[in-house]
Amino acid sequence: MSTNKNLSPVEKIKTESDALRGTLKQSLHDEITGALRENDQSLIKFHGMYQQDDRDRREERSAKKLEWLYSYMVRLRLPGGFLTPEQWLGLHNIAGEHSTGTIKITTRQTIQLHGILKSHIKPTLQAFNTIHLDSIAACGDVNRNVVCGAHPKQSPIHEEVFQYAGKLSQLALPKTKAYYEVWLNEKPLTDKKEEEDPLYQERYLPRKFKIAIAIPPHNDVDVFTNDLGLIAIVENGKLIGFNMAVGGGLGATHGNASTYPRLGTILGFVRGEENTLKAAYEVITIQRDFGNRSDRKLSRLKYTVDRMGVEAFKAELEKRCGFALEETKDFKFDHRPDYYGWHQNHEQKWYYTVFSENGRILDDEKVAMKTALLEIAKTGKANFRFTCNQNVIVSDIAPKDKKAVEDILEQFGIIAHTNSAGPVRRSAIACVAFNTCPLALAEAQRYLPTLISKIEPLMDKHKISDDEISVRMTGCPNGCGRPYAAEIGFVGTGYGLYNMHLGGDRDGFRLNKKYKDSLDESAILRELDSLFEVYSKKRKEGETFGDFAVREQWVTA
Numbered sequence: 001m002s003t004n005k006n007l008s009p010v011e012k013i014k015t016e017s018d019a020l021r022g023t024l025k026q027s028l029h030d031e032i033t034g035a036l037r038e039n040d041q042s043l044i045k046f047h048g049m050y051q052q053d054d055r056d057r058r059e060e061r062s063a064k065k066l067e068w069l070y071s072y073m074v075r076l077r078l079p080g081g082f083l084t085p086e087q088w089l090g091l092h093n094i095a096g097e098h099s100t101g102t103i104k105i106t107t108r109q110t111i112q113l114h115g116i117l118k119s120h121i122k123p124t125l126q127a128f129n130t131i132h133l134d135s136i137a138a139c140g141d142v143n144r145n146v147v148c149g150a151h152p153k154q155s156p157i158h159e160e161v162f163q164y165a166g167k168l169s170q171l172a173l174p175k176t177k178a179y180y181e182v183w184l185n186e187k188p189l190t191d192k193k194e195e196e197d198p199l200y201q202e203r204y205l206p207r208k209f210k211i212a213i214a215i216p217p218h219n220d221v222d223v224f225t226n227d228l229g230l231i232a233i234v235e236n237g238k239l240i241g242f243n244m245a246v247g248g249g250l251g252a253t254h255g256n257a258s259t260y261p262r263l264g265t266i267l268g269f270v271r272g273e274e275n276t277l278k279a280a281y282e283v284i285t286i287q288r289d290f291g292n293r294s295d296r297k298l299s300r301l302k303y304t305v306d307r308m309g310v311e312a313f314k315a316e317l318e319k320r321c322g323f324a325l326e327e328t329k330d331f332k333f334d335h336r337p338d339y340y341g342w343h344q345n346h347e348q349k350w351y352y353t354v355f356s357e358n359g360r361i362l363d364d365e366k367v368a369m370k371t372a373l374l375e376i377a378k379t380g381k382a383n384f385r386f387t388c389n390q391n392v393i394v395s396d397i398a399p400k401d402k403k404a405v406e407d408i409l410e411q412f413g414i415i416a417h418t419n420s421a422g423p424v425r426r427s428a429i430a431c432v433a434f435n436t437c438p439l440a441l442a443e444a445q446r447y448l449p450t451l452i453s454k455i456e457p458l459m460d461k462h463k464i465s466d467d468e469i470s471v472r473m474t475g476c477p478n479g480c481g482r483p484y485a486a487e488i489g490f491v492g493t494g495y496g497l498y499n500m501h502l503g504g505d506r507d508g509f510r511l512n513k514k515y516k517d518s519l520d521e522s523a524i525l526r527e528l529d530s531l532f533e534v535y536s537k538k539r540k541e542g543e544t545f546g547d548f549a550v551r552e553q554w555v556t557a
C-alpha cells in the first residue's frame with residue numbers, strides 16, 4: 001500500500017465532508033457572494049459541478065471593484081452518451097433558462113452547461129432530475145462518465161456495450177445521498193449505514209478515474225487514454241469479453257518532468273460480464289489503496305502502475321479478483337473520427353452524425369444547429385447519442401421516419417454544414433479553454449476553427465487536402481482535447497502560444513512528442529507549410545502524417 005505520509009489538503013476535505021455534504025447548504029444560502037466556501041468548491045466537483053468565472057470579464061470586474069463574475073458549470077453523468085427526444089427538449093429548455101444557452105458536448109460523450117449562477121444551481125439540477133438525468137460523480141475523485149463506442153451502425157454488440165457502460169457507471173457510483181439532500185431537498189438519512197461505501201469508503205479515490213469501452217475497429221473513444229480501457233472482443237458474432245488496458249491518462253504540467261501523458265498498457269483478456277465487472281471494480285480498489293494521496297499531480301492510476309510495475313499491478317489485480325487474466329486477444333483499430341452523415345444499422349434503423357465543431361451546440365452565423373436539433377427532438381422520431389469526438393448522432397430513426405428527420409436537417413443547413421467541413425476540420429478536437437476554464441493559458445475551441453481555416457489552404461497548396469490528419473488543441477497541458485494522441489497536437493503555453501507536438505498515429509496507439517516550443521500563429525503556419533511540403537513529396541503510399549513525422553525523425557517514436 002502507498003504510505004502517503006503528507007496527505008494533500010483535498011484528502012482532508014473529502015474525509016471530513018460528511019459524505020460530500022460539507023457546508024454546501026450554507027454556501028448556497030450566502031447571498032453576499034456568488035462563490036462557494038473554499039472547501040465546498042472541491043466538494044461540488046463530486047456533484048458534477050465546477051465553480052468558474054468569466055475570464056473575459058475579470059479586468060472589467062476588478063476595475064469596478066466587483067468580485068469576479070462567478071458561475072457554475074454542470075456536467076451530466078451520461079454513461080454511453082444517450083438522450084431521448086424528451087430529454088433533449090428538457091436539456092434545451094434548461095440550457096436556455098439557467099445557463100449561457102450553449103449546449104456543450106464534451107470529449108467524454110456527455111453534456112456541459114456553463115454560466116449557471118449560484119441561485120440557479122438547484123433549479124437546474126431539479127429540472128434535470130425531472131427528466132431522469134443527474135450530474136452525480138461527473139467530476140471529482142471518483143469514476144467519471146463511462147464512455148463507449150458511439151455509432152451503432154456496425155453490429156448488435158453496440159447495444160450490449162452501451163449496457164456495459166451503464167453497469168460500470170452504476171457499479172462505481174458513490175453511495176452517498178448528499179446529492180439528493182443538498183440539491184433535490186430530500187430528507188436527511190436517519191441511518192447513515194444506508195450510504196456506507198465499500199468502494200470509496202470516506203476517502204474516495206486519490207484522483208479522477210476514467211473508463212472507456214472501444215469496439216474494434218473503431219477507436220472513437222481513444223481507449224488507451226483512459227485509466228481503464230476495455231476493448232470489446234467479438235467471436236462468432238458474440239461479445240465474449242474484453243482486453244483490459246490500465247494506466248492511460250494525458251494530464252501533464254509544463255516544466256514538471258515527473259508528470260507525463262501515458263497510454264494504457266494491456267494486461268490481458270477478461271471473459272464474460274461477471275469477471276469484467278469484478279476486474280474493473282478491483283482496478284479501482286487498487287488505485288484507491290495504492291494511489292498517491294500526497295501529490296495530486298502524481299496521483300492518477302498511470303503513476304500507480306508505473307510505480308508498482310505492470311507485472312506487480314497485474315498480480316495484485318489477479319489476487320483481488322481471484323482469477324487470472326487470459327492472454328490478450330487479437331484486435332485491430334482502423335478509425336478514430338466519427339462516421340458522418342447517414343448510416344443504417346443491422347435493425348435497419350437510421351443514424352445521422354452531425355458535425356458540431358468542438359461540440360458547441362448553438363445557433364450562430366454559420367448554422368442554426370440548436371434550433372435544428374430542437375425541431376428534431378420535437379418530432380419524437382430520433383434519439384441523441386454523443387461521441388467522444390464532440391459530435392451528436394441523431395439516432396435510432398425508423399425507416400418510415402427518416403424523411404421527416406432529413407427534411408429538418410436539410411431545412412436548417414445541417415447536411416450542407418456537415419458535408420462542407422473538410423477532413424481535417426471534421427476530425428479535429430479542441431477543449432473548452434477560455435473563457436470559462438480557470439486553467440487555460442491559451443484559447444482552444446474559440447480559436448482552432450480559425451486556425452484550421454488557415455491550415456486548409458496550406459494543405460491545398462501541397463495537394464494533401466483529402467488527408468484526414470488529426471489535429472487537436474488544448475489551452476493548457478492537462479490534455480482535455482487529447483492533444484498528445486493526435487498527429488499534430490497544439491498545447492497552450494501562454495496567450496496565443498502553443499507547443500507543437502508531432503508523430504502520434506492516426507488510430508490512437510502512439511503518443512506524439514513535442515516538436516517546437518511556444519509557437520505563435522505565424523510560426524505555426526510557417527512550420528506546417530514546410531512540413532507539409534516534405535510530407536507531400538516524400539511520403540510512401542498510404543503513409544500517414546504522424547507515421548511520416550516519426551520516419552523523418554522530426555520527433556523520435
Ligand code: SRM
Binds near residue numbers: 248250252437482
Ligand atoms: Fe478535462 C480539468 C474540461 C476531458 C484532463 N477539464 C478540466 C476542467 C474541469 C478545469 C478545472 O479543473 O477547473 C475543465 C473545465 C473547462 C470548462 O470550462 O468546461 C475541463 N475536460 C474538460 C472537457 C469539457 C473538455 C472538452 O472540451 O470537452 C472534457 C470533459 C469530459 C467529461 O465529460 O468528463 C474534458 N480532461 C478531459 C480529458 C479527455 C478524456 O478524458 O478523454 C482529459 C485527458 C485524459 C486524462 O484524464 O488524463 C482531461 N481535465 C484534465 C486534467 C488533467 C488531469 C491529470 O491527470 O493531470 C484536468 C486538471 C485536473 O484534473 O487537475 C482537467
Ligand code: SF4
Binds near residue numbers: 439440474476
Ligand atoms: Fe482547461 Fe486545460 Fe482542460 Fe483545456 S486542457 S479545458 S485549458 S484544463
